[in-house]
Amino acid sequence: MIRSRLEPGAGTRTFRRYAAAALGLLALLAVAGGTAYAGDEPAKAIGLFEFPEIISEEAKKIDSIFWLVLYLTGAAFVAVAVGLTWCCLVYRKREGVPAFYTHGSSKAALGVTLTLAVLVFLGVDMNVVRASNAVAKEVQANFPTEDEAIHIKVLAQQFVWNLRWAGKNGIFGRTDPKFYREDNQFGLDEEDQNGWDDVVAGSLVVPVDTPVILEMESKDVIHSFFLPNLRIKQDVVPGMTTRLWFKATKTGEYEIACAELCGLGHYQMRGLLRVVTQEEYDQWMASRAP
Amino acid sequence: MSDAAQAHGHHGHHEPASFVGKYIFALDHKIIAVQFMLGGLFFLLVGGSMALLLRWQLANPFVPVPVIGTFLFPETGGYLRPDDYNIMFTMHGTIMVFFAITPLVIGMFGNFAIPLQIGARDMAMPKVNMLSFWFYILGGIILLVSLFLPGGASHSGWTAYPPLSGLVGSPDLGQTFWILGLTLNGVSSLMGAFNYISTVVMMRTKGLTAWRLPLTVWGLVFTSILNLLFVPVVAAALILLLVDRTFGSQFFGANGGSTPLLFQHLFWFFGHPEVYILILPVWGLISDLIAVFSRKPAFGYKATVCSMLAITAISGIVWGHHMYTAGISPTMGKVFMSLTMLVSIPSAIFFLNWLGTLWRGSIRYTTPMLFCLGVVLVFSLGGLTGIFNAAEMLDVFLHDTYFVVGHFHLTMAASVLLGAFAGIYFWYPKMFGRRMNETLGKIHFAISITTILYIFIMMMILGAHGMMRRLADNSNYAFLKGLQPQVANISWAVLVLACAQLIFVFNFLFSLKAGPKAGENPWEAATLEWTTPSPPPHGNFGPVLPEVYRGAHEYSVPGAANDWVPQSQSG
Numbered sequence: 001m002i003r004s005r006l007e008p009g010a011g012t013r014t015f016r017r018y019a020a021a022a023l024g025l026l027a028l029l030a031v032a033g034g035t036a037y038a039g040d041e042p043a044k045a046i047g048l049f050e051f052p053e054i055i056s057e058e059a060k061k062i063d064s065i066f067w068l069v070l071y072l073t074g075a076a077f078v079a080v081a082v083g084l085t086w087c088c089l090v091y092r093k094r095e096g097v098p099a100f101y102t103h104g105s106s107k108a109a110l111g112v113t114l115t116l117a118v119l120v121f122l123g124v125d126m127n128v129v130r131a132s133n134a135v136a137k138e139v140q141a142n143f144p145t146e147d148e149a150i151h152i153k154v155l156a157q158q159f160v161w162n163l164r165w166a167g168k169n170g171i172f173g174r175t176d177p178k179f180y181r182e183d184n185q186f187g188l189d190e191e192d193q194n195g196w197d198d199v200v201a202g203s204l205v206v207p208v209d210t211p212v213i214l215e216m217e218s219k220d221v222i223h224s225f226f227l228p229n230l231r232i233k234q235d236v237v238p239g240m241t242t243r244l245w246f247k248a249t250k251t252g253e254y255e256i257a258c259a260e261l262c263g264l265g266h267y268q269m270r271g272l273l274r275v276v277t278q279e280e281y282d283q284w285m286a287s288r289a290p
Numbered sequence: 291m292s293d294a295a296q297a298h299g300h301h302g303h304h305e306p307a308s309f310v311g312k313y314i315f316a317l318d319h320k321i322i323a324v325q326f327m328l329g330g331l332f333f334l335l336v337g338g339s340m341a342l343l344l345r346w347q348l349a350n351p352f353v354p355v356p357v358i359g360t361f362l363f364p365e366t367g368g369y370l371r372p373d374d375y376n377i378m379f380t381m382h383g384t385i386m387v388f389f390a391i392t393p394l395v396i397g398m399f400g401n402f403a404i405p406l407q408i409g410a411r412d413m414a415m416p417k418v419n420m421l422s423f424w425f426y427i428l429g430g431i432i433l434l435v436s437l438f439l440p441g442g443a444s445h446s447g448w449t450a451y452p453p454l455s456g457l458v459g460s461p462d463l464g465q466t467f468w469i470l471g472l473t474l475n476g477v478s479s480l481m482g483a484f485n486y487i488s489t490v491v492m493m494r495t496k497g498l499t500a501w502r503l504p505l506t507v508w509g510l511v512f513t514s515i516l517n518l519l520f521v522p523v524v525a526a527a528l529i530l531l532l533v534d535r536t537f538g539s540q541f542f543g544a545n546g547g548s549t550p551l552l553f554q555h556l557f558w559f560f561g562h563p564e565v566y567i568l569i570l571p572v573w574g575l576i577s578d579l580i581a582v583f584s585r586k587p588a589f590g591y592k593a594t595v596c597s598m599l600a601i602t603a604i605s606g607i608v609w610g611h612h613m614y615t616a617g618i619s620p621t622m623g624k625v626f627m628s629l630t631m632l633v634s635i636p637s638a639i640f641f642l643n644w645l646g647t648l649w650r651g652s653i654r655y656t657t658p659m660l661f662c663l664g665v666v667l668v669f670s671l672g673g674l675t676g677i678f679n680a681a682e683m684l685d686v687f688l689h690d691t692y693f694v695v696g697h698f699h700l701t702m703a704a705s706v707l708l709g710a711f712a713g714i715y716f717w718y719p720k721m722f723g724r725r726m727n728e729t730l731g732k733i734h735f736a737i738s739i740t741t742i743l744y745i746f747i748m749m750m751i752l753g754a755h756g757m758m759r760r761l762a763d764n765s766n767y768a769f770l771k772g773l774q775p776q777v778a779n780i781s782w783a784v785l786v787l788a789c790a791q792l793i794f795v796f797n798f799l800f801s802l803k804a805g806p807k808a809g810e811n812p813w814e815a816a817t818l819e820w821t822t823p824s825p826p827p828h829g830n831f832g833p834v835l836p837e838v839y840r841g842a843h844e845y846s847v848p849g850a851a852n853d854w855v856p857q858s859q860s861g
Contacts, residue, residue, distance in 0.1 A: 046772030051755055065684040066754070073674035080641055080670040087648035088663065091584070092655065098853065099846040100650035104589030104643065113593050113639055120638045125631035128681050133624060135683040140620055221454040222550060224316040224615065224690060227767055228756035235616045237551060239544030242617045255769055259690040259758045261447050264373040265460055267551055267761040 025140030052228045055250040055275065058139040059231040065131050072124045139232075143245050144211035152204065154216040155186055156223040156236040159265035161256060162186060163204055167289065180219070199288045203272035207281035208251050214244045224260035227273060233259050248275040301703060305828040315424075317416040318828055319401045324721060325423050326397030327714065330390050333430060334707075334791075337385035340378045342788055345781035347375050351763040375762035376445035377464075381437065383448030384468065386703065387564070387599035389430050389474045394710040395571045396479070396517075397426070400486050400510050402717055406819035407504045409495025409836050409858075411829045414488040422481035429474030436467035444468035447760065449557060452542040452550050456534055469532045476525045483517035486510055495818070497838035501595075502857065504817050504842040505588060508595050509574020512602045516563045516570070519606065524560035525576040527553055554616055558609035567703045569669075570598060572639060572709030574664040580644055581843040582815045584651030585853050588843045590643040590745040597636035604632050614685045623682045630680040637673050641666070652846065652853075656813070658733030661712035664739045665705050669785075671743070672700030675750060686845070690760075693753025696746040704742045711738075711794070719808030723824040726805055737790035741783045748780050816854045817842050 045257045054060055091099075153172060155162040160184045172257045173195015179187035188195045216225055216236040223243060226233035234244040256271030276284065306312045316322055343362075346355050347370045354360070359368025363713075370378065401419065405412055413419045436443040441462030446455035455465050490503075490511050530541040531553065542553045581588040588594065610618060610626030644666050653659070675697040679685050688694060711734075719725045757770050764770040764777060811820040818836055819826070836858035842856040 044772050045775060046755070046769075048751055048776065049708050052769050062683055062687055062768075064679050066678065069678050069681055069684065073677050076638075077670055077674050080645070081667070083645045084648070084663065084666060087645060087651070088653065091648060091651045091653050093585075093652045097652065099585040099652040101587065101846050101848055102589070103587045103591060103841075104646045105592060109590055109646070110338050110593075113590060113642060116638050116642055117635045121631075124677065125634055128677055129624075129631055131630055132627060132681040132683045136620065140683065140686075143534050221459045222451055226690075226756070226758065228687075233615050233686060233689060234787055237544075237549070237617050239549055240551075240617055240777075253638065255767055257756075257758055257767060260451075261376070261454065261760045263454060264371070264376060264445070266376075267372060 008231050053250075054231070055229045055248050055252070055254065056231075056246055057249060058246065059229070061135045061139060062231040065128070065135060068131050069128055072127060076120075076124065138272065144247075149211040149213045149245065150206065151213050151215065152226060153186075153204070153208075154214050154236065155219060156216065156220065156225070156258075156262075157185070157219040157267040159258070160185075161202070161204075161225070161258075161269070161271040163201050164290075165199040165201075165285070167199050169194060169197055173198045177219075197289060199285065199290075201288060203274055204256060205274045205276060205281065205284055206248060207278045208275050209245045209247065209249055211245055212276070216242050216244065221262050222260050223258050223262050223269070226257040226259035227254070228257065229254045229273075235260055248273075251275045251277060292424065296647040309484050315372070315420055317412070317420055319405050319413045319416065319419060320721065320826060320830075322419050322423050323398050323400075323402035326393040326401060329423070329427060329430070330393035330398060330710075331795075332599045333385050333389040334391075334394070337382050337390050338791065340382040340385070341784060343370065344375065344378050344382060345784045346370075346376075346751060348764070349778040349781035351765060354382045370762070372762040373442065373445055374684075376447075376760070377437075377442045379760060380444050380447050380468075381433070383434065384444075384472065385430075386473060387448060387568075389426070389433065391568055391703070391706050391710065392475070392479065393426060394508070395568060395706055395713070396482060396513060397423070397428070398710075399506065399575060399713055400482060400514075402721065403819070404486055404489055404510060405426055405493070406720075406826065406830060407507055407817050407842075408490060408493060408498055409710035409818050409831065410480065410493040411831065411835075414486050414492055415485050418481050418485050418701070422478045422485065425474050425478035427480065429471040429478065429803070430433050431471075432467050432474065436471070437462045439467065444728030449532070449561070452531060452534065452553050453544065453559075455531060456542060457538075461802070466532065467533055469528045469535075473525055473528050473532075476528075478723055479517050479521050483514035483521070484841065486514040487518070495835045495838060498857075502838055503573075505591070505594060508598055509570040509572070509577075512598045513567050513570040516567045516602055516605060520560040520563040520567075523556055525564065527556035527560075530556075530616040533745050551613075551616060551618070551692045554613055555609070561607075562609045562612065563605040564729075566601055566704050568706045569709075570601070572665060572706050572712075573598065575709055575716075576646065576665050577640075577647075578817070578842065579658055579662045579716060580647045580666075581845065582813055583654045583656055583662070584647050585654070585845040586647055586651045586843070587841070587845060588643070589646030589649070591841070591843070593639055594643050597639045600636040603634065604629070608633065611680055611682075611685070614682050617690045624669065627680055627682045631677075634673070634677065641670060655782040656715075657726070657728055657735060658712045658813075659718040660732060660735045661708050661715065664708045664735065665712065668708060668739070668742060669705040669747070670707055671747070676701065687756070688753060690758055691753035691757055692749045692757045695759045696753060699749070700742075700746045704746060708738070708742075711735075714798075716813065717819075717842060718798075719812045720819055720822075720824050720826070722802055722803050722805075723808055724803075724805030725808050725812060726797050726801040730793055734790055734793045734797065737793075738787060741787035742789070745780050745783045746785065748776060748783075752776060813851070814854050816844055816856050818857055821856055821858055 021198045141283060151166060153164040164186055171194040174189040174192040176189055177187050179189060218236040218238045223236045224233050225236055230246045234242050236242060252275055254273040257274050258266060258269035293780055313321060347793050352369045354368030363370060369689045441464055443464040446460055453459055490507060533539045534541050540548050542548060542550050577588055577594055608626060608630045610622055611630045614623045679688055679694060679697060715731055752773060755773060810823060820837060822830055838857045839860050840857055842857060846853045
């Protein structure tokens with residue numbers, strides 16, 4: 001301990017007095033903070049490890065990477081923490097026991113270093129890369145073919161998700177920004193007959209067990225289309241069309257979030273994902289047809 | 291070289307007599323180091339207070355801030371509007387990264403340690419050094435002033451992605467001020483960087499070969515190289531953004547062949563090296579300090595230097611891992627993932643060498659040593675959680691969530707700040723001639739490390755729930771609302787962490803007057819700065835510069851009279 005090395009000076013006793021005063025002040029602040037803090041009525045609490053429900057096979061695969069990385073890095077962290085604790089406990093200063101003089105530059109130390117490098121590279125790095133690439137092959141690169149999937153266009157704007165289906169004829173109508181209006185958020189060209197049956201809605205209604213392809217554009221700033229239950233997100237960038245696909249396997253209502261800061265209403269840019277049976281979907285589609 | 295430096299010392303350095311010349315427009319590197327330290331601590335206070343406001347809003351959405359609320363936000367009766375929240379986290383990030391941490395670990399460490407540790411009388415270019423500090427202050431003033439503009443300061447995040455930071459998303463003047471403030475800060479960093487490199491290359495005292503340099507100096511050299519390479523890139527991006535905003539050009543527009551993604555590439559091309567810019571001086575410092583307080587030579591010195599070099603090289607080719615979901619080619623995502631993984635190899639070697647230095651040492655648990663051990667623990671956690679984000683397909687879920695927030699705060703905020711405190715506790719006796727109180731220092735450490743670990747581990751768990759960052763209020767989402775108690779608990783821990791920093795402020799100020807006299811070498815360290823009086827006089831080393839005969843970490847040498855052998859001891 002360094003305490004023995006402190007020169008006993010006039011400062012030390014005064015220090016104690018002031019330190020006590022400072023700690024007292026801290027305690028006061030904490031109490032003041034405690035009274036000032038008044039919580040809302042408690043919402044239904046979610047368990048700390050009760051992660052959002054998974055509703056697709058692809059999301060399960062993405063989640064499996066999380067657990068793989070957790071095991072690998074967890075092992076590495078335990079190694080560091082145990083090594084650190086052990087060194088700190090065993091090698092603290094003891095009278096008459098000098099430190100071991102070594103520069104750690106021997107061949108043995110070099111060997112340990114190189115072994116560690118190879119171990120980390122092959123054991124952790126390449127394992128994670130392999131796992132991620134395997135999932136990418138089955139999820140990201142495995143886009144459904146054009147005819148088996150439902151196409152939905154997403155048009156993001158501050159702070160709403162606009163959604164559009166091609167309708168009965170299966171062809172999307174032409175759009176142009178010059179037609180943007182309050183009642184025509186997509187800017188549909190009314191002269192294009194293909195667009196007359198397009199279905200426009202505020203929530204994403206999809207049939208269960210059917211692949212869905214989203215084609216996404218943004219009107220103003222960058223947004224990010226995030227589906228927590230499907231473990232995927234994709235930025236929506238002005239001037240670009242980005243694509244995303246998923247196949248939900250469980251019916252129900254889930255949330256769509258905006259994950260990229262998009263302005264003062266960012267925290268409210270919430271959408272709804274409704275996964276329904278094929279019959280309900282057909283009914284809904286019929287009811288929405290113009 | 292030492293002859294030239296001596297002549298320089300005799301003829302070039304007249305001690306300034308006036309207060310302004312000595313303490314305001316100072317040319318002495320030690321005073322400039324203290325200026326950077328005080329500047330950094332001031333902005334740490336500002337940025338930290340903003341964090342408290344953010345945490346208040348998250349714990350109690352749209353409830354007036356107690357006591358100071360009506361003063362800060364009179365229009366609303368004391369609570370933060372969503373836009374105020376956006377402004378606060380933007381300014382918190384910007385101020386902490388560029389105006390608090392950078393001056394502490396680069397401005398303070400660099401200016402104080404480099405000349406003293408390499409046996410020089412001052413930096414190579416003292417006037418550039420002074421200018422570097424005042425550019426930093428000017429940038430900081432512009433940033434603070436922007437808070438009072440109509441429309442408020444920048445609200446587009448510290449990453450400032452256009453079009454949100456362009457005229458589409460930020461038509462007010464705040465964003466322009468943000469660009470100007472940051473550009474001036476970049477100029478300050480550049481002036482520091484080439485000054486540091488020149489000083490280390492040209493002004494090392496006789497006998498101080500490259501392999502005898504303290505690792506702190508090595509870390510600062512690599513940091514300066516990264517600054518020189520990458521700060522111009524972000525400066526260019528900022529100026530293009532400025533031109534977009536003021537002259538209506540379309541460098542980052544959505545049409546005419548330009549794309550907003552260009553800004554992201556330029557920003558992260560700098561932004562990723564920036565995290566190594568901040569952590570490299572800390573790695574260097576704690577490698578030295580663990581050796582000092584274990585009373586052992588630094589384990590694997592050359593391997594540590596080579597790892598720093600490797601990190602420096604790799605840092606420039608990994609920026610795409612910030613953009614997996616941004617709309618870049620999936621193939622590029624895989625390339626960047628593989629390259630990013632390479633970072634873990636030199637990082638693992640650092641940990642091996644730190645533990646190797648502790649192994650069979652004779653450890654003295656002083657306050658700076660505790661902070662160093664804190665860096666090792668916190669950085670191991672921060673570094674390892676980086677692998678979650680680096681795994682491309684997993685990042686598709688974790689990107690832009692609190693997982694990322696927790697991860698980067700552990701690495702570039704908590705680790706770097708713990709390192710900065712280690713440096714301050716370590717060099718305080720040399721700077722001011724008095725010692726800080728050890729007991730208060732240890733209390734400061736114990737509270738800080740506990741709360742830091744709690745805060746950021748909890749944030750990562752919330753991130754695994756998918757909780758998005760930068761939300762003014764989580765309760766809009768059903769899948770987040772039930773986590774509100776955890777969010778409030780984090781805010782509590784942040785309050786405790788903030789209060790613990792008051793212990794440090796008190797210790798710092800009180801020790802100036804009442805701390806016990808330090809003497810020349812209170813830590814019994816071997817590097818050159820500890821051979822000078824505390825505080826060192828103008829010109830540092832008396833009439834003759836020291837000569838170096840050995841490496842920087844000769845502790846517990848068998849047969850030596852003491853358990854440390856100063857670098858300048860002959861024979």
